Amino acid sequence: MTDFTHMELELEAILHASNDNIIVTDDKGIVLRAIKNSEEFYGEPSEKMIGKSVYELEKMNVFSPSVTRKVLEEKGEVRLLQKTASGKTVMAKGIPVFNSDQQIVRVISLSHDLTEIQQLKEEYEKLQSKVERYESEIEKLKKRETPLDELKTKSPIMRKAQETLKRVANSEATVILFGESGVGKTLFARAIHRESDRHLQPFIDVNCGAIPASLAESELFGYEAGSFTGASQKGRMGLIESADGGTLFLDEIGELSLDIQVKLLKVLQEKEITKIGAVSSRKVNFRLIAATNQDLKKKVQEGTFREDLYYRLHVIPVEIPPLRERKEDLPMLSERFLHQFNSKYGKQTTLHPETLAKCLAYSWPGNVRELENVMERLVIMSDQPVISPQLLLLDSSQTDEPQPWMGIESFDHQGKTLKEVVLEIEQNWLLRAVKEGRSTYEMAKKLGTSQPTVVRRLKQLQSDSK
The missing domain is CATH 3.30.450.20 (PAS domain)
Known part of the structure; x- marks a missing residue:
């Protein structure tokens, strides 16, 4: 060889x-x-x-x-x-x-x-993305969510809404929240999620009114790689699929187009989702909470909202009243926002009694969101520890019309002590005087008492709200 x-x-x-x-x-x-x-x-x-x-x-x-x-x-x-x-x-x-x-x-x-290594890398990246999303969502929950028990209120209609939500929070029933913009529908949706068995899973908040009609389908349902011009080569998971295991909150659901309503109804009925460009569907498990500031029944009659979807959503309907209908909560909310913004801007401000009186007389068309914004502006703009009414700059045309003076027969006194009923009547009369009087002197005249007494009562009302 x-x-x-x-x-x-x-x-x-x-x-x-x-x-x-x-x-x-x-x-x-x-x-x-x-x-x-x-x-x-x-x-x-x-x-x-x-x-x-x-x-x-x-x-x-x-x-x-x-x-x-x-x-x-x-x-x-x-x-x-x-x-x-x-x-x-x-x-x-x-x-x-x-x-x-x-x-x-x-x-x-x-x-x-490197096939196995590449597959492991891709799986790791998917897992990492999911972990980051969960961590981000948990962080948001920590900062922004308040359980239903902590959403304190003095309003009977708000207490009734809270009791309903508390009873259904742990169920799988679909909840739809009705109410004007700014009443806190998102806050209640998050609180329901926190009270449910899904609280460790994602809460996906979707503002249907903020998604352009041309992108609604791809945003909600996702798409496969290269399914249309401009699509990512990796494809994309839709917002509905992102809620798998957790809660999907569709805010302003009345803004969805009819064709998207059809696809959403199919998802709700079959609990399956099909991405754009996909040949097969996959199971999704989420709890749905919806919200709207529109009259959906009227939209059904007008033909702009599907009747079958309306009844699919209308399982647990809950009305969140506007702030003007629950003025009892205004001192408490004002104090909460003051504390929040004092902490944020390193200040120690409080409301002058007449500032609170003007707030109570205002109708708050923007509801709790408007109140929050006003309180932030007051904290920023005030160079004194006590915020004067001159800084309010509220629209005078949005002052509530005076309501009839109420006596004991007008109150729900079931299960309350005499002291509690008397206090509630006194607070109502004080709020009524606030609406009719432009100053604490005029309020005192309406109530037949002294101006210092009115100031003291307003301070007490503010103090009780803390």
């Missing part, structure tokens, strides 16, 4: 003992040698690859891109990721072999299978 034969055997042994796939080509890119298991790597047996050009094999998508071609073009070592005909992802390294004249005579390429 010649030395050449020995060298051939040794080279073959090295090629087939390697964990990497090895291909040797000449200076024209013609395959001279290939490892025997190349079919597992490239979907093409070695005997069919030998004698073929890497340019031809690249066109056949046996491997793409060709690392050997790159080496011949760049005249140096190249490392890159390849996709192969067998569906693998491989790390390919091309090494040129030079003769004494520094001309390439051979190119050796070594490829290592």
Whole structure:
């Protein structure tokens, strides 16, 4: 056996003992040698690859891109990721072999299978994305959510709404919250989620009125990779699917177009979702809470809201009253916002009794949201510890019309002590005087008492709200 034969055997042994796939080509890119298991790597047996050009094999998508071609073009070592005909992802390294004249005579390429690593990487990235979303959602919940028990109120109609929500919070029943903009529907939706068994899962807040009609379907239902022009090459999970296991809150649901309403109804009925461009659907498990500031029944009659969807949503309807109908809560809410913004801006401000009186007389068309914004502005603008009424700058046309003076027969006194009933009547008369009097002096005249007494009672009302 010649030395050449020995060298051939040794080279073959090295090629087939390697964990990497090895291909040797000449200076024209013609395959001279290939490892025997190349079919597992490239979907093409070695005997069919030998004698073929890497340019031809690249066109056949046996491997793409060709690392050997790159080496011949760049005249140096190249490392890159390849996709192969067998569906693998491989790390390919091309090494040129030079003769004494520094001309390439051979190119050796070594490829290592990264398919499993790549799959693990993609799974890890998906998991990491989900963890980050959950962490972000938990952080939002910590900062913004308040359980139903902590949403304190002195208003009988608000207490009734809270009791209803507390009873259904742990169920799977769909809740729809009706109320004007700014009454706190999102706050109540979050509180329901916090009270439910799903509280550790995501709360997905979707403002249907803020999504452009042209993007509504892709945003809500998601899409597969390359399903339309401009779509991400990785596809995208929709907001509904993001709520899987948790709670989906569709705020301003009356703004959805009729075609999206049809698709939403199908999801609610079948608990399955189909992405744009997908050929199959997948199960989704979420609890639905909806909210609107519109009269959905009227929209059904007008033909702009589907009747079947209306009844699908109308399982637990709850009305959140506007702030003007629950003025008993205004001192408490004002104090809460003052505390919040004093802490934020490093101040220690309080409301002057006449400032509170003006707040009580105002109708608050923007509801709790408007009150929050006004309190923030007062804290920022006030250069005194006591906020004067001159800083309020409220629309005088939005002052409530005076209501009839109420006596004991007008109050629900069931289960209350005499002291509690008397206090409630006194507070009502004080609020009535606030609406009719432009100052604490006028209020005192209406009530038949002294101005210091009115100031003291207003302070007490503010103090009781804390």
